Amino acid sequence: MKKYIPIEKDSLQLSREKEFVHSKSQRLKDFYHDKEKYYSIDKNLLLPDVDIIFSLFIQKSLEFEPLLLALENLPVGLTPEILGYEGNILIKSSDIPLYEKYIKSLNGQNNNPNITSDNKNASLMKEKSKIIVKDMLEDPTNTQNIKKCGEVIEEMVYSILNKKELFYNLISIKSHDFYTYIHSVNVAVLSIGLGIAAHLSNEDIYNIGIGALLHDIGKCTVPPEILNKIGKLTSTEYKIMKNHVIEGEKILKKHPNFPEAALTAITQHHERLSGKGYPLNLTGANISVFGKITAVTDCYDSLTTPRLDKPALTPFEALSILVHECEHYDSDLLKTFIKLIGGIQQ
Template sequence: MATSYREIDSHIAVKVERLQVGARLPFDVFIKDGGVMKPLFNKGMIFSRIAQSIIHEKGVSEVYVLAECAGALAGYGSQSSRSQESVLENPVAFKNYSHAKDKYFQIERSVLVPGTLVPFSIYSIEQLSFRPVAEASESSPVRIDSHIVNAPGDLCIMTADVPRYNEYLRTLSDGKNLPPEEATRVKALVTKENAKVIMKELLEDPRSGQAIKETGRVVNSMIDSILESRDTIYDLISLKQYDYYTYTHSVNVGVLSVGLGVAVNLPRPQIELLGMGAMLHDVGKSAIPGDILNKQGKLDDMEYMIIKTHVTEGEKILRSNPDVPPQAMPAALQHHEKLSGRGYPAGLKGTEINLFGRIVAIADCYDALTTKRPYKAPMTPFYALSIIAKETGDYDQELLKVFIKMLGKIK
């Protein structure tokens, strides 16, 4: 007998029992919260028992799927839908992609202003491939248009073209020929992109004193932007990426941490120290083999032990640099500690964990959960925050309440 569904406006109501544990979702799933449809699970996510338990804990009996996905819903769970192997699950293709990724630098499409000229080629990352979107050079620049801005996947440039990209960012930073509200948004985006460039340089040369000094400069620019307009934080966070980049993650964690520091009314000098430590929290990953950092799927026990050393490796790097203030260190050294004492590297618990460590722990976990990987769908903000809130003994619940309120406009 055919399964029937109730259509509500542009959505179809589906009983939660219809969601199959262990099956990949071929559509986005929504929840009705206060009369508003909010994304709950992203297309491509494997529906897990944890996801199932969160739905039950919230007392949800129905979820919603876009009406246009009725066909995918009808075939959901069939043998044919489970048996199709994606190129994203091909280990050889993924390994080749991971090695090639270092030759490119991911850029924010929102900073590409239509009508402006760029002297660098632009590529799209999709299905583990780097595809040319627009070819350009200093002698033959290309004008940004909708074809470039709307290209699928992440946009990137060759790492060798980063200096030209920096020059393009400088031309945007003065805000000339842009409406005031657009100039403010573009200025914030330029700050973020500058921060990503600096973090990439730092991860490649972690003992660079100049890069550390530049980190302090961009943190101050971030703080200025957020203090000028609290909504700027939504422009500063990189959303809907195709893949995880340590340098982009570092900047996102810096932005989220600074935003939370502002939200809890920390003094400006404290926010500067927090932002510095948050931006540098993963610098120790420069000492971790790329094959482990970029592994497709779950790490084995030995690989997990190695990845955990990034905190102590980061401590060695940061303590050797006189430009890193000692007061900023807890943000980097304690971001994997948990209030329950189950974290690492020191197994600190409760009040033993510095405020900076507690803030960065939330920001780091949230960004990791909501970042897409080629082999794994990201969690929606709603679902990610539900996961973090579920770990009541691990994260500071008062900070988490402020964090959730701060991210209230993100969908």
């Protein structure tokens, strides 16, 4: 029998390998933290004839690189190359107040020949909601933040009830990466749409809207290296991630302005009719209609949003998965959701 003789690596090769592994893990660590320092904006609101006073960045693999620098926040114009950039455009999170001022200044103007005023209004509403959710994730105990969440949902429900097309304008704004604040707004829009299609009362539509907007608020307690991790979570990391449901409930129970009736959208969005969900493994009749709605909309948005290690599924592919796993979802709500999404104006 031949004896296997391992080839000894020389010390230089070993130290190079160690250095490579170390620099890769350091790059990943930096990326998980850096991702929180940048904020993803809607490039539909960057206009050819309106200067901006904040810098723009793009993400290339694990690095963030400047696309346009507004030195000392002096106004700077946008070139056709920047306006035509296909990927995700970000700003520094510290520049959000400048960006907020900028989008407020766009209200009432329609100076982008490339988008319709309906699309622009949808973009403005979505950007406003994203900033409010980001503020809430950073300061979840602030009563002003929750008040603003209520106001933005009221406006969204009212606007969609008055103009059904706005729902389709809102869901047609694509995300280029997964951010909790964008996902939260998407799940709110989808849940309001499903609530309307399922003929819920106006009060319930408001409650499902605010519940869905804050369904993942407990993620503010999850460390960025777990929240932004590329690839599979370890069992310990998954446990910490799953805990966002309990943490979210704790946060919102303390808010007198958060409607108690909306709480099950937070506590039950990961429960499944089959009993295979969490945290309580509830089954069928024990899950509220808000829990059943957010289970569908949360899963659909996660599947249709790209991540660094996973491309986005098309609406058709995502719906096919929901149908394939239909034992987890309420069949009437799933049918209504398929009809609703089937109405997407592409």
